[in-house]
Amino acid sequence: MTATDTHRPDPDPAVVADLAPTGTLRASINLGNPVLAQGTPAAPTGITVDLAREFGARLGVPVELLCFDAARKSYEAMATGRADLCFLAVDPAREAEVAFTAPYVLIEGVYVVPRDSPLRTPQDVDAPGVRIGVKAGSAYDLHLGRALRHATVVRGAEGVDTFAAEGLEAGAGIRQPLTAYAAAHPEVRLVEERFMEIRQAVGTTLGRAPETVAFLRATVEELKANGFVRDALRRAGQDPELVAPPAV
Numbered sequence: 001m002t003a004t005d006t007h008r009p010d011p012d013p014a015v016v017a018d019l020a021p022t023g024t025l026r027a028s029i030n031l032g033n034p035v036l037a038q039g040t041p042a043a044p045t046g047i048t049v050d051l052a053r054e055f056g057a058r059l060g061v062p063v064e065l066l067c068f069d070a071a072r073k074s075y076e077a078m079a080t081g082r083a084d085l086c087f088l089a090v091d092p093a094r095e096a097e098v099a100f101t102a103p104y105v106l107i108e109g110v111y112v113v114p115r116d117s118p119l120r121t122p123q124d125v126d127a128p129g130v131r132i133g134v135k136a137g138s139a140y141d142l143h144l145g146r147a148l149r150h151a152t153v154v155r156g157a158e159g160v161d162t163f164a165a166e167g168l169e170a171g172a173g174i175r176q177p178l179t180a181y182a183a184a185h186p187e188v189r190l191v192e193e194r195f196m197e198i199r200q201a202v203g204t205t206l207g208r209a210p211e212t213v214a215f216l217r218a219t220v221e222e223l224k225a226n227g228f229v230r231d232a233l234r235r236a237g238q239d240p241e242l243v244a245p246p247a248v
Contacts, residue, residue, distance in 0.1 A: 011059045018212045019084055019204065020061045027052035028074040028083035029067045032135070035107055035176050035238055036087060036200060041067035047105065047232040048087040051202065054228065055085065058219065070157075072137025078205060085216075089139030090199045092146075099206050099213045101220040102247035103199035104229050108175040109140040111191040112160060112182055117169065122195035125170050126151045133162030133171040140172050143196050174198070176238070199244070221247055 019025065029048050031037050037046035044067050056063035066083050068074045077083040079097050090100050111132070113119045125132065128150045134141040136155040144153050151170075156162030160181050163171025171178070175194070182190045202216055223229050230240040 012211065012215070014209065015212050015215050016059045016061060018209045019215070020056075020059055021084075024062045024064050025052065025056045025059060025085065026064045026066060026083045027055075027085040028077040028087070029065050030069075030071050030074040030087065031067050032070045032138075033174065035174060035242070036105070037067075038236060046236045047229065047238070050228075050232040050235075051087065051104070051223070052085060054223065055202075055216075055219065070135065070137055071139065075137070078203065081205075084204060086203045087200065088203055090201050091139055091142045093142050094203070097206060098203040099208060099216075100201040100203045101217045103201045103244040104220050104224055105200040105233070105242045106244045107198045107200060107242060108194040109143065109172060109196040109198055110175045110178055110194050111170045111172055112163065112178050112188050113170050113191060115187055115189050117189075119170060119191065121193055122191065125191065125195070130170060131166075131168040132159075133164075133166065133168045134159040135173070139198050140174075140196060144172060147196075217247070 029037050029044050031044060036048045037044055039045040044065055049065060052065060053063050066077055071088055074086055075088055075094060078086040088094060090103065111125050119125050126148050130151040131154050132151055133154050133156060134144060135158055141155060154162055154166065154168055159173050160171040179190060182188050202220055204216060224243055229243050233240045233242055
């Protein structure tokens with residue numbers, strides 16, 4: 001049974017007014033993360049689209065999907081008031097502006113390297129002279145900017161494209177698309193061990209009422225528990241085992 005099959009209580013008018021002040025729930029969708037969203041700006045699909053529509057249904061308001069090609073643009077839309085909800089990775093730099101739920105999906109950040117590279121582990125990659133291509137403003141860009149001690153981050157529109165175009169020693173990204181990239185490019189290979197866990201969550205601005213944030217957090221936990229998140233991942237052709245565990 002999914003969330004859409006269960007009885008929903010009437011929405012709290014105060015939460016509706018707070019979270020959808022225009023009368024429409026505006027959700028920013030990051031099409032740059034193929035695990036979370038697929039399709040085109042005109043016809044997006046994926047788990048974040050399903051979640052946005054479910055929140056709208058529970059609030060009893062229409063949903064407007066604002067699609068972007070990068071997480072930083074999706075974040076900026078919400079931070080500047082153009083969107084009411086975002087679907088982003090939890091990160092300390094973002095938590096200064098965003099009230100997050102617990103994660104609904106866990107994905108992994110990994111590296112791709114030239115096939116003959118001596119780099120075999122994430123620890124090997126963090127070495128002097130190693131340059132890592134990353135997607136500017138991504139969760140792994142923010143993480144690596146803090147965590148790396150010796151390697152250098154090289155930012156671009158897509159980390160793997162920057163890695164290939166500039167002949168870098170490594171490229172960083174999400175496991176699923178980098179696995180596909182490595183399979184299609186025999187001259188490179190994946191560093192199998194992850195360098196980070198990426199906790200994908202629902203977010204809104206810190207200025208929302210406590211009741212609004214509580215509504216978002218409780219709904220995410222319900223949708224994980226009742227199979228909605230798992231079913232949405234499966235419909236999108238993604239691994240249903242990516243569902244995050246219940247919040248502690």
